Amino acid sequence: MLNASETSWPEVVAHAAVAHLPPVRDDEPTTLRRDILDELTDHLACAFRRELLKTKGERERAEHNVRQRFGDPAKVARRLWLDAMKGRLMTQKVLIGTCAALVVASFAFYTLMWQAIASSQERNALLAAQSQAANAQMLAEAQNTNAALLARLEDIGKASAFNDPQWNPVTLRLTSSDGSAPFRSDVIKVVRVAEREQGGKSWEFWPTAEGVVDCGLMQPGKYTIYLETTWGEGCYRSLTVMPGRSIELTISCPTAPPKSIPIDWNIDWPENLASYENYESSWLLVSVGGRLVREFGEDTWTDQDGGRILAFHPDGRMLNLSTVELPADVADLVARSSSIRSFLQDRRGSPPIVEANEIWAGGRYSIGEMAYAEWNKSQGTLSLLQDTSKPAIDFGNDDPGGITGGKLANLLTVTLPEPSFVAPKSEQATWTIKMPSGLIEWAKLRHERQSQAGFGSIDQSALYPLFSRDADAATERGRMPIEAPRPRG
Incomplete structure (x- = not known):
């Protein structure tokens, strides 16, 4: 085993x-x-x-x-x-x-x-x-x-x-005023064709890029053609349509707005006005309007300067009281009257903003009215002297007295159909405006606290604030919010 x-x-x-x-x-x-x-x-x-x-x-x-x-x-x-x-x-x-x-x-x-x-x-x-x-x-x-x-x-x-003699083709051909420059259809705002008779019909057309205005078929009669550019310059032409005839009308059009040049506004103040104690508070208000006419061949183009209200001080300061928009640095000022769309600004002696320093080269300007005003620093108001012989100012309506539509209404003014001023076509224009004798006398009387025949008695209640502000706020900011004129006291 x-x-x-x-x-x-x-x-x-x-x-x-x-x-x-x-x-x-x-x-x-x-x-x-x-x-x-x-x-x-x-x-x-x-x-x-x-x-x-x-x-x-x-x-x-x-x-x-x-x-x-x-x-x-x-x-x-x-x-x-x-x-x-x-x-x-x-x-x-x-x-x-x-x-x-x-x-x-x-x-x-x-x-x-x-x-x-x-x-x-x-x-x-x-x-x-x-x-x-x-x-x-x-x-x-x-x-x-x-x-x-x-x-x-x-x-x-x-x-x-x-x-059919009752219907006739009408064609307008718009060409450039400068033969070397092509026609610009973008500068034409509208082409209007109207029957001359009162209450007649009117039609509006617009040109093609080549400047062709097809007005279609028109009945015999007299018509007015009006063309307007995008910057407001207009031209009128007459048109007569005959039975059984076709019409082709050529009109020369501008290619660019009119040239503007800078202007220096100078007031010829009377020497003795500086001797009065209220000299520092003196202001001169001037209503200025202008018209420009330009001709291109057989065609005349016009434009209107709707008017501006300028305020001048003897020390050289100028204010434009007709500006549409306020500058950015005073945008917090609120216009309280639709008829007064501008501003006043006290920069403690510094020159104010000016928006009226350009005019049309070749334009014709005229002075409509002048008025005298006083500046009250303590109350922060600029007041126009009222003519007590004229109707009282209605402060209840929507368009109170004051600067309305480029004019000085219901106030002490001097109407001046002349002088007129034609601006040069150079690079600079200077217009020296002289105070009329009637207004000088009125200023003197105002400073001397006297009265003048035909104008009624002068007292403090006859002064109405055109622009006002809170005195404390004015001292702190140096600005004046715009307000409609109203009685004081």
């Missing part, structure tokens, strides 16, 4: 063989490796005992014989493991192969689908292009046919209309 030391070698060899098996798999039976180890150990042990008996106890020779007959134990163990796992391995390979085949089939299917869609898109694009080309060709042919028909109908209509 063999002892324990004689049987240990098969177990060692079996354990070593099983150790070379593949890693444990999830689907591998839990007892598979133990069964392989037991079976391999039994076979090795039986073969080893048999060889020991044959070799009469020679251990090394018995081991050698066992290995020769049995083979490599590791290979035997692996073959046993593969025999046991064959079914599961084949199932897994079949599954993997099936999945791979499905992936390849899907890829091939989507490739074929993409090719089919791309081919279909190309065919559709080609068909759409062919359809568009055919439609464009048909549309062009239809347009040409319609244009020919319309032209034919227009020719027939003109011929028949021309044969």
Whole structure:
């Protein structure tokens, strides 16, 4: 009988063989490796005992014989493991192969689908292009046919209309005033044709880029043509339509707004006015209007300066009381009367902002009226002297007295139809305005606290504030919010 030391070698060899098996798999039976180890150990042990008996106890020779007959134990163990796992391995390979085949089939299917869609898109694009080309060709042919028909109908209509003396074609051709420059249709705001008789009809037209104004067919009669530029310059032309005659009238138009030049406003103050104690508070208000006339060939274009109210001080300061918008630095001043749209600003001796320092070159300007005013620093008011011989100012209506429409109404004024001033066409203009003697005498009487025949008695109640403000706020900010005139006291 063999002892324990004689049987240990098969177990060692079996354990070593099983150790070379593949890693444990999830689907591998839990007892598979133990069964392989037991079976391999039994076979090795039986073969080893048999060889020991044959070799009469020679251990090394018995081991050698066992290995020769049995083979490599590791290979035997692996073959046993593969025999046991064959079914599961084949199932897994079949599954993997099936999945791979499905992936390849899907890829091939989507490739074929993409090719089919791309081919279909190309065919559709080609068909759409062919359809568009055919439609464009048909549309062009239809347009040409319609244009020919319309032209034919227009020719027939003109011929028949021309044969009718009650309807006559009228065409205006607008040309550039400068022969070297092309006509600019963008400078013409409107072309209006109106019947001369009172209550007659009027029509508005706009020129083409080439300056052609097609007025259509017009009945015999007298008409007035009015053209206006985008900057407000206008031109009037007379038009007489005779029966059975077509009319084509040429009008020269400006290409740019009139030139503006800077102007220095000078007041010829009387010398003795400076001797009065209220000299520092004296202001002269002047209403100035202008008109510009420009001639281009047979056409005369005019524009009107709606009028401006300028306030002059003997120390050279000037205020424009007719500005439409307030400058940004006095934007907090609130206009409280629709008839007074400007501002006064006391910058403690510094020159105020002036917005009346440009006039038209070649324009004719005239002075409409003048008035005398006084500035009261303590009360923060500029007052115009009222003529008590005229009707009292009505402060209850929406348009109270004061500066209205570019004139000084219901106040002590001197009307001056002359002098007029023609601005030069140079780069600088200077206009010296002389105070009329009547206004000088009135100022003297005001300073001397006397009365003047024909103007009534002068007292403090005859002064009305044209602009007023809070005295404390005025001292702090040096500004005057605009306010409608109202009686004081």
